[in-house]
Amino acid sequence: MPATIESVKLTEENTLVILDQTLLPNELVYRTLRTKEDVWQAIVALQVRGAPAIGIAAAYGAYVELARYSYDSISDFRQTFATIKDYLASSRPTAVNLAWALERLEKVVSQPWNGAEAALQAVRGEAEAIRTEDACVCEAIGRHALTLLNNQAGILTHCNAGGIATAKYGTALAPLFLGKEQGYDFHVYADETRPLLQGARLTAWELQQAQIDVTLICDNMASIVMQQGKVDAVIVGCDRVAANGDTANKIGTSGLAILANYYGIPFYVCAPTSTIDVTCQTGADIEIEERAGSEITEAWYEKPMAPAGVKTYNPAFDVTDHTLISAIITEHGIIRPAYKEAIAAHVHVG
Numbered sequence: 001m002p003a004t005i006e007s008v009k010l011t012e013e014n015t016l017v018i019l020d021q022t023l024l025p026n027e028l029v030y031r032t033l034r035t036k037e038d039v040w041q042a043i044v045a046l047q048v049r050g051a052p053a054i055g056i057a058a059a060y061g062a063y064v065e066l067a068r069y070s071y072d073s074i075s076d077f078r079q080t081f082a083t084i085k086d087y088l089a090s091s092r093p094t095a096v097n098l099a100w101a102l103e104r105l106e107k108v109v110s111q112p113w114n115g116a117e118a119a120l121q122a123v124r125g126e127a128e129a130i131r132t133e134d135a136c137v138c139e140a141i142g143r144h145a146l147t148l149l150n151n152q153a154g155i156l157t158h159c160n161a162g163g164i165a166t167a168k169y170g171t172a173l174a175p176l177f178l179g180k181e182q183g184y185d186f187h188v189y190a191d192e193t194r195p196l197l198q199g200a201r202l203t204a205w206e207l208q209q210a211q212i213d214v215t216l217i218c219d220n221m222a223s224i225v226m227q228q229g230k231v232d233a234v235i236v237g238c239d240r241v242a243a244n245g246d247t248a249n250k251i252g253t254s255g256l257a258i259l260a261n262y263y264g265i266p267f268y269v270c271a272p273t274s275t276i277d278v279t280c281q282t283g284a285d286i287e288i289e290e291r292a293g294s295e296i297t298e299a300w301y302e303k304p305m306a307p308a309g310v311k312t313y314n315p316a317f318d319v320t321d322h323t324l325i326s327a328i329i330t331e332h333g334i335i336r337p338a339y340k341e342a343i344a345a346h347v348h349v350g
């Protein structure tokens with residue numbers, strides 16, 4: 001699998017360094033995050049973004065914050081961790097990987113440690129494990145998803161589920177990177193993905209870097225490329241998959257699924273099992289983040305492009321009904337309907 005740029009790193013000096021994704025594709029700028037406030041702000045501002053990458057950043061961020069202090073006892077350490085966990089978890093609600101990563105750390109912290117330093121090193125180890133595991137998970141998703149794609153296929157994708165949204169390799173883009181290495185000649189249509197343009201700024205950039213044929217389209221052009229027979233499959237990432245297969249992903253995804261269903265095009269979701277949340281029975285149980293209206297009216301424009309004071313509504317995600325999803329691809333393989341039973345069996349595979 002061709003390596004992709006790593007967007008979240010813990011340096012040998014134990015500092016957290018992230019690639020500021022808000023500056024891509026024009027600038028490659030790395031930022032050092034030294035406090036839990038730095039991490040919270042970087043996640044909220046989407047400087048670090050993508051469900052797995054957010055979880056990794058939160059795990060490393062919790063370690064970096066914990067390492068700033070000395071502790072009177074292990075209970076003092078645990079209390080400090082609890083405060084950090086709640087604070088970082090409050091940054092964004094939809095991507096389950098944020099809470100999932102912090103809960104993994106909590107399990108480590110709750111173990112019977114002989115002092116705070118031992119617990120701190122265990123937290124570091126768990127955060128590192130979350131990152132290294134995610135890279136393997138994404139590589140496996142790439143291998144399984146590639147079995148669903150033919151050479152010369154036209155692929156439509158939405159938002160960015162590339163290497164920078166994960167530890168490495170990505171989820172939805174992983175089969176494209178792997179296929180390229182194996183000689184596949186994909187023709188990718190990347191939705192720009194308003195309002196924050198992750199598709200235009202990030203996916204088009206990652207695919208160009210990998211020398212994969214990519215055509216950038218506006219979100220409202222997805223229907224015509226499907227109607228013209230240019231798309232053989234739609235493949236996207238996800239932020240939270242419910243027990244019945246309903247899937248939260250970047251706003252606009254559910255519309256793509258409806259279009260794909262209308263045109264008889266398979267719609268695939270690439271989902272690390274860390275993004276499957278069986279405590280959500282259906283998509284109705286998934287909290288959808290709402291973001292500032294200025295992302296609609298002012299981002300990317302020199303002047304506001306809407307009348308002053310106009311009302312806005314800016315949900316950052318939507319939920320694709322499980323009936324519109326052809327298959328969910330995880331690191332363990334390919335899940336097909338009926339999802340409730342299949343997911344229940346699948347998540348216990350690992």
Ligand SMILES: CSC[C@H]1O[C@H](OP(=O)(O)O)[C@H](O)[C@@H]1O
Pocket residue numbers: 046049050051052158159160161162165166170171172198236237238239249250251316
């Ligand atoms: C591999 S997770 C990618 C997933 O995360 C994105 O959301 P955001 O850019 O707001 O973090 C988007 O929903 C992608 O599909």
